[in-house]
Amino acid sequence: MIELKKVVKKFNTIDGEKVIFDKLDLKVEEGEFISVVGGNGAGKSTFMNMLTGDLEIEEGEIIFDNNNIEKLNSFKRKRFISKVYQEPSKGTSSNMTVFENLSMADNKGKRFGLSLGLNKKRKSDYIEALKELELGLEEQLNTEVGLLSGGQRQAISLTMATLKTPKLLLLDEHTSALDPKTSKIIMEQTKNIVEKNKLTTIMITHNLKTALEYGNRLIMLDKGKIVLDIKGKEKETLTVECLLKKWGQF
Numbered sequence: 001m002i003e004l005k006k007v008v009k010k011f012n013t014i015d016g017e018k019v020i021f022d023k024l025d026l027k028v029e030e031g032e033f034i035s036v037v038g039g040n041g042a043g044k045s046t047f048m049n050m051l052t053g054d055l056e057i058e059e060g061e062i063i064f065d066n067n068n069i070e071k072l073n074s075f076k077r078k079r080f081i082s083k084v085y086q087e088p089s090k091g092t093s094s095n096m097t098v099f100e101n102l103s104m105a106d107n108k109g110k111r112f113g114l115s116l117g118l119n120k121k122r123k124s125d126y127i128e129a130l131k132e133l134e135l136g137l138e139e140q141l142n143t144e145v146g147l148l149s150g151g152q153r154q155a156i157s158l159t160m161a162t163l164k165t166p167k168l169l170l171l172d173e174h175t176s177a178l179d180p181k182t183s184k185i186i187m188e189q190t191k192n193i194v195e196k197n198k199l200t201t202i203m204i205t206h207n208l209k210t211a212l213e214y215g216n217r218l219i220m221l222d223k224g225k226i227v228l229d230i231k232g233k234e235k236e237t238l239t240v241e242c243l244l245k246k247w248g249q250f
């Protein structure tokens with residue numbers, strides 16, 4: 001389980017101190033797939049960056065499986081938290097091949113040069129993982145990732161992020177730069193990978209339909225506050241119109 005207890009996040013700006021989260025509490029159960037929605041400036045990216053350790057918190061606790069991690073730096077958190085970014089180029093190295101990218105992800109936390117050779121043994125595992133994407137990428141192991149389409153790169157990013165079964169998978173608007181058809185393909189792959197590996201997942205999206213269609217819990221943020229938190233049947237029966245109406249109330 002992941003728990004945020006009374007988390008305070010402030011920024012110092014030229015206009016003075018800006019409090020973004022003021023004693024934020026949140027419990028995330030193992031295996032939950034949470035969609036996070038909210039308007040511009042609601043605090044979604046800040047929330048994710050507090051989890052990854054890219055932003056330090058001023059007060060409070062972040063607990064992963066009974067261990068406080070708020071003092072752990074982002075590099076160490078990468079061992080158990082994976083993130084897929086909005087830009088397909090961000091999760092992969094464009095001048096490296098598909099195989100090299102996957103090897104790199106597989107060796108997270110190890111010395112890369114030493115282990116690349118060893119990972120040839122894992123080639124068949126990579127091929128299996130790529131086959132599941134159904135994009136023919138298993139035939140392109142030696143292709144430089146920079147030559148692939150945005151959708152193919154995002155599929156590789158997703159595979160890289162989940163190769164080692166993270167304790168937490170973060171998806172930061174990971175389909176928003178893709179066309180609708182490709183976005184749907186990547187969302188379906190996301191669902192398959194999350195369900196197959198029972199991954200605890202938090203996904204930021206501006207697409208309310210996507211937020212409702214995927215995952216089993218939905219959180220709406222507004223000015224650093226959780227203003228809506230629904231799951232299970234309640235989420236399943238919610239429509240985009242209802243969600244928009246609720247949104248309008250905040």
Ligand SMILES: Nc1ncnc2c1ncn2[C@@H]1O[C@H](COP(=O)(O)OP(=O)(O)OP(=O)(O)O)[C@@H](O)[C@H]1O
Pocket residue numbers: 011012013018020038039040041042043044045046047
């Ligand atoms: N480094 C920073 N310094 C000062 N203020 C910041 C900083 N980063 C974010 N903020 C402020 O914190 C608030 C939350 O920003 P955040 O980027 O988390 O929102 P968001 O919900 O991700 O928005 P968007 O949907 O536009 O990406 C905003 O008011 C923003 O201006």
